[in-house]
Amino acid sequence: MTQSLQNKVVAITGAASGIGLECARYLIEAGAVVYLLDRDAKALEEKTAELGSQAHAIIVDLFDYKTVDAAVAQIVQEQGRIDVFHANAGAYVGGNVWEGDPDSWDSMLHLNINAAFRSVRAVLPQMMKQESGDIVMTSSIAGMIPIMAEPIYTASKHAVQAFVHTVRRQVAKYGIRVGAIQPGPVVTPLLKDWDQARLEANIKAGALMEAKEVAEALIFILTRSKGVMVRDLVVLPHNFDA
Numbered sequence: 269m270t271q272s273l274q275n276k277v278v279a280i281t282g283a284a285s286g287i288g289l290e291c292a293r294y295l296i297e298a299g300a301v302v303y304l305l306d307r308d309a310k311a312l313e314e315k316t317a318e319l320g321s322q323a324h325a326i327i328v329d330l331f332d333y334k335t336v337d338a339a340v341a342q343i344v345q346e347q348g349r350i351d352v353f354h355a356n357a358g359a360y361v362g363g364n365v366w367e368g369d370p371d372s373w374d375s376m377l378h379l380n381i382n383a384a385f386r387s388v389r390a391v392l393p394q395m396m397k398q399e400s401g402d403i404v405m406t407s408s409i410a411g412m413i414p415i416m417a418e419p420i421y422t423a424s425k426h427a428v429q430a431f432v433h434t435v436r437r438q439v440a441k442y443g444i445r446v447g448a449i450q451p452g453p454v455v456t457p458l459l460k461d462w463d464q465a466r467l468e469a470n471i472k473a474g475a476l477m478e479a480k481e482v483a484e485a486l487i488f489i490l491t492r493s494k495g496v497m498v499r500d501l502v503v504l505p506h507n508f509d510a
């Protein structure tokens with residue numbers, strides 16, 4: 269039997285924009301209590317207010333690890349548990365390696381890898397205590413196949429895949445499911461970092477999709493029966509790579 273999301277306690281990182289925000293919207297529609305975690309205080313406040321009383325904002329900078337721990341403690345204090353953790357925040361850098369700015373790589377790698385892994389680590393003890401929980405990471409199609417236009421981003425999402433597949437095995441015995449969604453290109457502010465020619469070619473080819481497609485995939489993952497799990501869910505625009 270599929271599981272209901274009514275009154276489930278969910279935390280989403282990078283929830284003030286794009287995919288995270290749309291996932292928050294869908295989860296609230298499904299009856300969940302959603303904590304939106306983001307460092308963009310202004311957007312976070314505005315968007316949380318729009319989402320209504322089931323939405324709660326916590327300002328978290330994933331690079332400032334104390335804020336992540338404090339957010340987890342606050343949610344547990346207010347709700348007594350965390351049912352779902354969506355490690356979604358991420359950044360993008362593309363382009364040829366020989367022309368790249370290694371400092372911008374470091375910042376992206378730090379967010380997509382170190383900070384994301386640390387955020388998952390922060391919620392695990394609570395989920396182990398509960399003997400239940402769902403962790404879903406927003407990976408990317410770049411976590412499954414090498415995308416030539418974006419070597420460093422591809423490498424970051426391959427690291428996410430390695431983490432998901434190993435941590436999943438470590439915590440399965442505690443009743444915790446760990447999986448990932450691998451979207452193709454989604455129309456969000458993240459695409460502002462694409463080069464213009466690539467963006468135009470994708471728009472022309474209809475090779476972009478809306479954030480709601482990822483939100484629907486997340487709802488599918490979270491509503492599976494307790495005895496099964498979706499480990500990876502690749503969601504692509506129909507014309508991707510055509």
Ligand code: NAD
Nearest residue numbers: 282285286287307308329330357358408453454456457458
């Ligand atoms: P987005 O830029 O719209 O949203 C990212 C959010 O993360 C922003 O609200 C930002 O403030 C927040 N954030 C950034 N750094 C942070 C930090 N240090 N602490 C807390 N919050 C921080 O991007 P998006 O497209 O919604 O991307 C979300 C995830 O989806 C990322 O992991 C991205 O790699 C992945 N993804 C995106 C696409 C795409 O085409 N947009 C495709 C595949 C995967």
